[in-house]
Amino acid sequence: MLANFTIVQRILKFKKSDFIILILSFLSFLTANGQNDLPIRIVTTNTILQDIVKNIGGERITSQCLVKAGADAHSFDPSPADLALITSAHLIVINGLHLEDSLKKLITNSGYSGLIVEAASNIPNQLEVTDSYGDNIDPHAWHDLSNGISYVQTITEALIEIDPDGKALYTQLSTLYRDQIRLHHTWAKRLLLPLPKENRYLVTSHQSLQYLANAYGLVIHSIEEINPQHEPDIQSIKELIHFIRKHNIQSIFTESGINRKFTEQVAAEAGIHIGDKLFTDSLAPSGHPADTYLGMFRFNVTRIRRQLHPETF
Ligand SMILES: [Zn+2]
Structure with a gap:
């Protein structure tokens, strides 16, 4: 009797978002077998990453973005629709460098079992900036295009990992895109230095x-x-x-x-x-x-x- 009472108490303490996560986890489990179907579904945390993904994936992928254009990426509050996007993805692309720390926990708890790639994980130039609030890693690494080239490389490798059949296309598009980024990098140096x-x-x-x-x-x-x-x-x-x-x-x-x-x-x-x-x-x-x-x-x-x-x- 006492045990039953504790279970009821726990259920009553369950938040609405916990129920949503539970249902989505179940749906994610049911659809897990379809992971190699085309197009490959990619969810990114911001619009910059989404554009990079589109350039590498071409028509083999579809992409959705959690933080919409013009919204503040530092304080993102996902909706139930966002959680549904996460659990139906084949690949999730985030920036990393602590930009999406709270979102990362939510992705883990959502039941999503696919790959999460941190685009900034191999950047050549990382700034350690200490501000007075303890935000000591600056996440905005994409504004240095030599880092942008690394973002493209890291995302390309992740795409090939989850969809090896698309390797030739991803490699070709990635090479073309990195050439464009290099040209922009040189242009900006000539203009500003x-x-x-x-x-x-x-x-x-x-x-x-x-x-x-x-x-x-x-x-x-x-x-x-x-x-x-x-x-x-x-x-x-x-x-x-x-x-x-x-x-x-x-x-x-x-x-x-x-x-x-x-x-x-x-x-x-x-x-x-x-x-x-x-x-x-x-x-x-x-x-x-x-x-x-x-x-x-x-x-x-x-x-x-x-x-x-x-x-x-
Ligand atoms: Zn910012």
Whole structure:
């Protein structure tokens, strides 16, 4: 009797999301035998990864993305529909570098038993950035295109692992795509590295472009730190205004998906403009020049160069 009471108590304590996970686990078990059916179903955590996956997988794959264009990847709250996507996937592609820590737990608990690949797991240039909130790994590694080439390689290997019959296609598309990324990498170096030292300073909304700064010779100060959920304190705003005045910075870049409240506050206090919007954590909506990974890179680099040295652009 006592045992039965405990079971009832446990069931009553079950949250709605636990039931959803239980049902999806069962469905995932039922469909597990169809894993080699085409197209290969891939779920990515953000739109940048989704575009990379599309370029490698061609018509052999379909892709879905959990964090939509313009949404904040640092504070993603999945819906039951997202959980259904996860459990029906053949491959899940995440960034890694702690960007999706909470989501990773959810994927594990969902009953998904396929491969999860961390696209950034083999990048050649990893930044250890310590901010005051303990976010000491900067996850925005895709803004350095030498890392982007590594993302492509890692995702290609994962695709071949789950779908060996597609190896020839994946290898061919991956080679073509990496060639395009290399061209963009060289282009950005030619555009940004020759800038005079005094023209290399800029301010952005949140700390998302350190990889870009490192790879292409810029110095970036940000209003918010790695995770935009943390609000900047008075001391860091003071330091930022000092940086803006010292380097004669004329405007602050805003970012898609990031709250403009602090950007407006700093711009008003420093007496400067709010400048162009950059795309840092997700792609722009379809039809915008920044709606692909390389389109986003071209868009950001062009806007930055135009602001830093308008007279030579
Ligand atoms: Zn970010």
